[in-house]
Amino acid sequence: MDTKKAVPAVRARGITKCFGEVVALDGIDLDVAQGQIHGLVGPNGAGKTTLLGLLLGLAVADGGTLEILGAPVGRALAAPDGVAGFVDGPGLYPSLTARQNLAALAALRGRDRKDAGIDAALAEVGLTDVADDRARGFSLGMRQRLGLAAALITRPRLLVLDEPANGLDPAGKKHVHGVLTRLASEGTGVVLSSHRMDDLEALCSEVTILSTGRIVFSGPLSKLAAENRELEYRLLTSDPKAALALARAADGVRIVEESVEWRGSEAVVVRALVPSLDALVSRLVRDGIAVRELAPVVSPLEAAFLALTDPPAEQPDAPAHAEPDRDPAAPAEPAVSADREPAAAANTAPAEESAAAAEPAVSADREPAPAEESAASAGHNPATTGAPDTTGAPETSTSDVEFAATSEPAADRDPADAESPAHANAPAHSGEPAHAESLAHAERPAHAERPAHAERNAGDPAEGDKQEAVR
Template sequence: MDTPPAVRARGLTKYFGEVVALDGVDLDVAPGQIHGLVGPNGAGKTTLLGLLLGLAVADSGTLEILGTPVGRALAVPEGVAGFVDGPGLYPSMTAKQNLAALARLRGDDAQTMNIDEAIDQVGLTDVADDRVRGFSLGMRQRLGLAAALLTKPRLLVLDEPSNGLDPAGKKHVYGVLTRLAADGTAVMLSSHRMDDVESLCSDVTILSTGRVAFTGPISKLASEDNELDYRVLTSNPAAARRLARQTNGIKLHDDDLVHDGVELLVISAPVPALDEFVKRLVQDDIAIRELAPVVSPLEAAFLALTEQQENNE
């Protein structure tokens, strides 16, 4: 038998009074996939994550989690873990005591055997016996992830998991999520940081005013964006500018930048025109020292899609 999707939602709608938080949302998340959820404030991200964790129920539509239909609150199947709006922790307890208490609440004494391992995975071994009240935001996020790991989840739902993380903490968290996905766990995470989503996620869903503006592979999203702005640093800016003018599809900006006294060209181009421009630079023996989008493809497409949908309201 084929493995059922971790999440399959069709037409999810959720009201809070007269406010439409979700408006006909479709969503598919496969096992082993890290799926990003992005959107402006008030787009419905937290509401959707809450439905996946069983904290609320949709007013209409269907939701299946790990192959099980979910039609009421607190009815998600075993194997779902995560947090929304930050993990719930006991500040007067140590990190270890928090995890032990959560394991006891679940009624599974065997899970306490994994506490040291879970703490180690998120990089908190050195503070395992410290009280949580003294933890930074990033340390609390990592402890919340450790709590979720105790259940050995098949679907992990995380709300802004990189909040407050320093580079070392982010490395630990990213490593954990990547290993979980490699072992078949589906990860659904929301983030305001496009670089986090691009580095971690294979697929993304963009919400705008409660509706899906896009869902699918990030590579497809980037390719659908017709034109991006790029900054280009070469060994010969004057020659590069000349070639840019001669390449169909390349638009030169007047507001060039200067980096360490060297001129950077700013161009707008679709991918085929950019490829042709790079080919010409190489053929003319002009070294390319930097070529990067001014904003990431995901961020550019995100802004375009959300602005378009809001203008259609």
């Protein structure tokens, strides 16, 4: 037996994390095997980034147990061995070229840049042609790819990525998917969050759906279609009228739309569970009607996402993080877990949802103004570097946890985290060569420019963080 494979990349049990009154994670269990690509999905504010930050050692859980690659994670803010990745976008040195950024990272890890695989990493993410261009001029998609290259040169055994597909064009997406698939085939565990269901479906073997800090589904993607509610399917046949008549008569099949135009032909949209749909298809074929296409109108993952995370229509007096009782008016919707005890049912919080919906968009395709940058980066990631300076400090957070380890703690880190600044506890940092140290520190932005937590988060403690949106 391959003992390495037997050690899970991630094993979390009962993880909780609060920010003041806000319960960001509420009893999370997560299992990710080595070699598995595991997707995290959920509405804005569901807790995805918070969970990824715990895996990267950027924050510590308030409760529960977390094991990464077989080793228990303690309370020190330090990157677990073998882990790389980023949340809130990769942290890059804008004044350095792509190649120099990776060389700086290699130096921070005490590695000779010649052996670090920099050219190979740049080629793998499709950035060879711009290897000597400054990161400052990079688009969001290019920065995401450079962040992935930065993670690659650390040869991670667990890769943690927050919305890595943001800003990627089709070529970039192909590169990123190729890298993740290759890493997984070599045994690296990958945990990534995304709002792109198609990406998750293309990449992940398992997903976890979060809603207001709780798991509402965790397991193989294949379980979603059958275990979830009825789905809507578009049915294209050789004889639309006869197909409609048979669908009408079929048990367990409801007609959603009698006739829709689909790619120049007439289709019917039906709603059914898989067994009823199977029976309908058998009947069609028995009657000599060819089935040309039968596909869910929205993907099973998207349907599950909508069904399991849909907030109840009304809960006027509910606090932002109410007790987990469901709205009695809401349909009974058990939490679904494919292979273990179900988690608690979805808890929804309309106030928070609407706050999330109203969140101002911050474009990540440009260099943020200093004030904006401070608010954006200081609010969320406990190890972000804050406002940029003219010397080219990392822009947002961390493209690799080693960058995080060299950063000042954010001003608004929660009290438990603030007591243990990342740079003080990161073991990798202490052994770094002198030149790496001075590079990181010379380029570090002024801490004092960050807005104070109290100012940002006046009122709803969750609101201050809504400023961060550079994803």
